Amino acid sequence: MTRWIAARLGRAGFTLLLLISFTFFALMISADPALQILGPDAGPEAIAAFREKWNLDKPLWYRYLTYLNGVLHLDLGLSYRTGEPAIHMVLDRLPATLALMIPTAIVSLLIGVPAGIYAAYMHRTTADRVTMLLSVVGLAIPNFLVGILLMYFFSVRLGWLTPSGIVGWSSFIMPILTMATAEAGIFARFTRSAMIELLQHPMVETGMASGFSRWKVLFVHVLPNAALPLLTVAGLFMGSLIGGAVITENVFSWPGTGRLLVESVGARDFTVVQTTVLLIGSTMILANLAVDLSYLWIDPRLRDARQVARR
Amino acid sequence: MRLLNLEPYMLRPQYSLPAYILPALMSVGIAFAANANELSIAVQKVPDSLDPALENSNVNQRIMWSLFNTLVTVDYRDGGKMVPGLATDWDVISPRTVEFKLREGVTFHNGDSFDAEDVAYTFSPERLQREGGSSGTTVVTKPFLGGIENVEVMDPMTVRITMKEPDAIIVQRFANYPSQILSKEGLKEADSQEDYSKHPIGTGPYRLVDYELGEHVTLEAFGNYWGEEKAAAEKVTFTVVPEVSTRIAGLRSGQFDIITEVGPDSLEQINKAPNTQSAGGPVENIRGLIYDSTNDILDDPSIRQAMNLAIDRQAIVDSLYHGRTEVPHGWQLDIFGDMFLADRSTPEYDPERARSLLDEAGYDGEEIVYRTQNAYYTNEIETAQILQSMWTEVGLNVKLDVKETWAQVMEDTEDRHIFNGSFTAYYPDPMGQFWRRFGPNGGWAQEDVFEVEPEMLRLGDTLSTSPDLEERRRVFSEMLDIFQADPDGAALHLLTQFFGVNTDRIELDPMPTLYLDLTTSGVRYQDQK
Numbered sequence: 001m002t003r004w005i006a007a008r009l010g011r012a013g014f015t016l017l018l019l020i021s022f023t024f025f026a027l028m029i030s031a032d033p034a035l036q037i038l039g040p041d042a043g044p045e046a047i048a049a050f051r052e053k054w055n056l057d058k059p060l061w062y063r064y065l066t067y068l069n070g071v072l073h074l075d076l077g078l079s080y081r082t083g084e085p086a087i088h089m090v091l092d093r094l095p096a097t098l099a100l101m102i103p104t105a106i107v108s109l110l111i112g113v114p115a116g117i118y119a120a121y122m123h124r125t126t127a128d129r130v131t132m133l134l135s136v137v138g139l140a141i142p143n144f145l146v147g148i149l150l151m152y153f154f155s156v157r158l159g160w161l162t163p164s165g166i167v168g169w170s171s172f173i174m175p176i177l178t179m180a181t182a183e184a185g186i187f188a189r190f191t192r193s194a195m196i197e198l199l200q201h202p203m204v205e206t207g208m209a210s211g212f213s214r215w216k217v218l219f220v221h222v223l224p225n226a227a228l229p230l231l232t233v234a235g236l237f238m239g240s241l242i243g244g245a246v247i248t249e250n251v252f253s254w255p256g257t258g259r260l261l262v263e264s265v266g267a268r269d270f271t272v273v274q275t276t277v278l279l280i281g282s283t284m285i286l287a288n289l290a291v292d293l294s295y296l297w298i299d300p301r302l303r304d305a306r307q308v309a310r311r
Numbered sequence: 312m313r314l315l316n317l318e319p320y321m322l323r324p325q326y327s328l329p330a331y332i333l334p335a336l337m338s339v340g341i342a343f344a345a346n347a348n349e350l351s352i353a354v355q356k357v358p359d360s361l362d363p364a365l366e367n368s369n370v371n372q373r374i375m376w377s378l379f380n381t382l383v384t385v386d387y388r389d390g391g392k393m394v395p396g397l398a399t400d401w402d403v404i405s406p407r408t409v410e411f412k413l414r415e416g417v418t419f420h421n422g423d424s425f426d427a428e429d430v431a432y433t434f435s436p437e438r439l440q441r442e443g444g445s446s447g448t449t450v451v452t453k454p455f456l457g458g459i460e461n462v463e464v465m466d467p468m469t470v471r472i473t474m475k476e477p478d479a480i481i482v483q484r485f486a487n488y489p490s491q492i493l494s495k496e497g498l499k500e501a502d503s504q505e506d507y508s509k510h511p512i513g514t515g516p517y518r519l520v521d522y523e524l525g526e527h528v529t530l531e532a533f534g535n536y537w538g539e540e541k542a543a544a545e546k547v548t549f550t551v552v553p554e555v556s557t558r559i560a561g562l563r564s565g566q567f568d569i570i571t572e573v574g575p576d577s578l579e580q581i582n583k584a585p586n587t588q589s590a591g592g593p594v595e596n597i598r599g600l601i602y603d604s605t606n607d608i609l610d611d612p613s614i615r616q617a618m619n620l621a622i623d624r625q626a627i628v629d630s631l632y633h634g635r636t637e638v639p640h641g642w643q644l645d646i647f648g649d650m651f652l653a654d655r656s657t658p659e660y661d662p663e664r665a666r667s668l669l670d671e672a673g674y675d676g677e678e679i680v681y682r683t684q685n686a687y688y689t690n691e692i693e694t695a696q697i698l699q700s701m702w703t704e705v706g707l708n709v710k711l712d713v714k715e716t717w718a719q720v721m722e723d724t725e726d727r728h729i730f731n732g733s734f735t736a737y738y739p740d741p742m743g744q745f746w747r748r749f750g751p752n753g754g755w756a757q758e759d760v761f762e763v764e765p766e767m768l769r770l771g772d773t774l775s776t777s778p779d780l781e782e783r784r785r786v787f788s789e790m791l792d793i794f795q796a797d798p799d800g801a802a803l804h805l806l807t808q809f810f811g812v813n814t815d816r817i818e819l820d821p822m823p824t825l826y827l828d829l830t831t832s833g834v835r836y837q838d839q840k
Contacts, residue, residue, distance in 0.1 A: 030715075030716070032716070032718040035716070035717040035718045035721065036716055036717055036718070044754065044757050044758065045453070046451075046453075081359045081524075082359055082360075082524060083505070089524075148556055148557075148560070151556075151557065151560045152560065155560050155561075155563075155564040155566075156560050156563045156564050159564055159565070162561075162564070162566050163557055163560040163561045163564055163566060164353075164550075164552050164557050164558075164560075164561055164566065165550060165552070250553050250554055251554055251556075251557055252557065253550070253551060253552040253553060253554065253557055255525070255526055259525070259553065260525065262553065263356075263525055263553070267359075
């Protein structure tokens with residue numbers, strides 16, 4: 001079991017290294033930030049001064065190793081734009097993103113899971129089809145469109161909600177709704193298919209034959225078994241907590257990490273882009289690791305199987 | 312080996328989760344900016360630094376007019392006339408030297424009174440040649456103020472500035488960006504130069520209250536402002552709203568009084584709504600093309616001349632800008648004042664002559680590559696496509712090559728033939744526009760996009776140093792003639808700046824410049840009319 005955990009940890013570490021390297025090279029190759037930051041008006045002297053200041057005149061391998069060394073010491077560099085530590089800028093924006101994403105997770109689960117259970121329970125009826133149609137629609141409409149439609153309706157037409165920024169609790173309504181329409185759709189579909197598969201399991205028939213009510217069979221026997229695939233999806237979602245709101249944050253001008261990312265890409269502020277991507281990637285990797293490890297705890301079969309195999 | 316520095320990982324209290332949620336929960340929900348004397352402006356970006364010496368950008372210039380003043384003021388509402396600012400009088404003692412008599416009784420936002428020491432500090436190497444920001448101030452200020460030799464304080468209210476070389480626009484230099492005056496005392500109150508750049512102290516109609524990078528800039532009316540036109544609002548907030556559709560929704564719902572960076576295609580939508588109108592138009596910037604004449608095809612001036620004759624500029628203005636911009640009279644603007652050559656016509660459109668010029672040059676359909684980005688400039692790709700079809704009309708074979716970055720556009724290979732550019736008139740003078748970009752010190756000449764001919768160099772020398780207005784006008788006219796026959800580029804139209812305005816609340820009268828006037832001459836509240 002220790003070896004199994006060690007293997008997972010090793011894999012997570014290696015993924016992280018790949019992530020760091022890919023982001024670094026992709027950004028460095030994509031464009032010379034000097035011209036992009038200083039603009040086409042800048043003279044050759046200005047460009048040379050900028051390159052020197054940010055080590056851009058050094059060879060790529062040198063910059064890569066310097067960066068890697070920095071990461072190992074938790075030093076992710078200074079922002080090209082402000083000269084502040086990049087991590088500072090990213091962490092400053094994190095609370096606003098979490099304040100949006102955590103309620104979104106709760107709302108999505110509260111809508112998605114019951115809808116999935118209901119659809120599974122009503123399998124092959126009109127109710128099932130309507131629920132699934134709604135989930136597909138929610139999933140298929142891009143967030144920016146949902147956001148703008150909501151804004152048009154609630155802000156421009158009705159004048160009930162402020163379209164952008166955080167001015168009060170009501171500011172949370174439209175962004176959360178925007179993201180929850182898509183996320184709830186995903187949760188509903190996964191819950192439904194996991195449940196349908198399990199509903200065909202002999203234990204359901206046995207339970208019913210033993211005189212339990214349908215609902216009791218559903219909640220006591222089927223749902224816990226459906227938890228595993230759901231956990232995987234939820235893990236993926238947790239991984240996207242930091243980076244998941246990029247589009248929504250931009251539409252609603254939300255002061256979070258997603259908007260910082262777009263802003264920094266636009267400004268070619270590579271260190272901030274790298275730091276944000278690194279943070280998003282690490283959360284994703286950690287969330288997956290946590291899901292892997294929690295299988296051990298939730299699923300007795302996995303735990304036992306390991307022990308059996310070791311014996 | 313470096314030790315771990317965990318300081319950057321500590322969350323600052325103003326950003327903690329409760330800091331976002333508590334006020335949000337306590338407020339009653341809808342907080343539209345309907346407060347009588349406040350002004351809420353949605354911008355696509357706020358500057359990375361408010362110090363004029365650290366950032367030269369449209370987002371910074373928009374705020375500068377409210378925070379600072381220059382020694383001499385350009386009156387954009389009166390053809391760019393130079394009027395007294397923080398200096399009441401000036402005297403060009405020699406082609407290299409100017410003396411300013413300073414205005415008495417001017418107060419900075421920190422209460423400090425304005426005098427010659429502040430001017431000396433503003434133009435000192437200590438301020439203009441330092442590290443900081445993304446590139447340090449030298450990079451930003453050198454093209455404008457790098458020519459200063461020294462600044463002498465003659466008495467507390469008199470300053471004499473000497474340039475290294477004779478300078479025909481010596482007064483303009485102190486009337487325009489980045490010559491905004493900062494308080495010397497303000498630096499002492501700040502932790503460092505870098506820190507001072509985050510909250511610089513000026514003499515403008517508004518003072519800075521709050522500035523959060525990427526979020527907002529908040530200003531407040533300055534009670535002791537010396538000028539005649541006072542701050543129109545008690546409080547002004549520039550809020551970042553990156554999406555244009557969100558800015559429009561915010562305008563229409565009453566959240567914002569003014570929105571900036573509205574594209575020409577959104578004007579109609581704003582004008583049709585009952586409570587909003589568009590404002591703005593051309594600014595002091597010419598959108599143009601640059602021709603690389605160092606290759607076998609474009610080294611023939613008659614081909615470049617033919618390319619210019621084939622462009623129907625008015626058609627671009629009418630179709631892409633709904634007629635809300637202008638075609639310039641060559642490389643000049645009417646805010647040039649005395650240097651504006653009003654008798655010069657707009658560039659000629661004559662496809663017939665273009666065809667015959669191409670025939671005479673023996674042009675045989677060789678491929679000409681036009682490098683463009685998608686949307687660095689407003690309507691960039693659309694303009695490129697229209698130009699391509701106009702050139703095809705006269706028999707030119709132009710291929711569009713869409714690039715993603717300036718580095719790709721500028722890459723010096725054989726197929727760099729045509730690319731896009733803009734020509735801001737940093738000074739209302741050909742020195743600040745035409746000769747800055749097409750002269751020998753401009754980036755393009757330095758990067759071998761073209762070579763500046765000896766005759767041009769000779770004339771340019773007179774243009775930059777002569778104090779004689781009539782001589783300068785004659786020389787500039789000659790230069791434009793030479794350019795027309797052997798063009799290194801094409802002037803297309805003036806770039807634009809459009810706003811959306813909540814007309815239930817205010818009336819906005821923007822100036823033809825990137826500076827945004829929020830004094831009583833630029834903004835009027837409807838209920839105070």
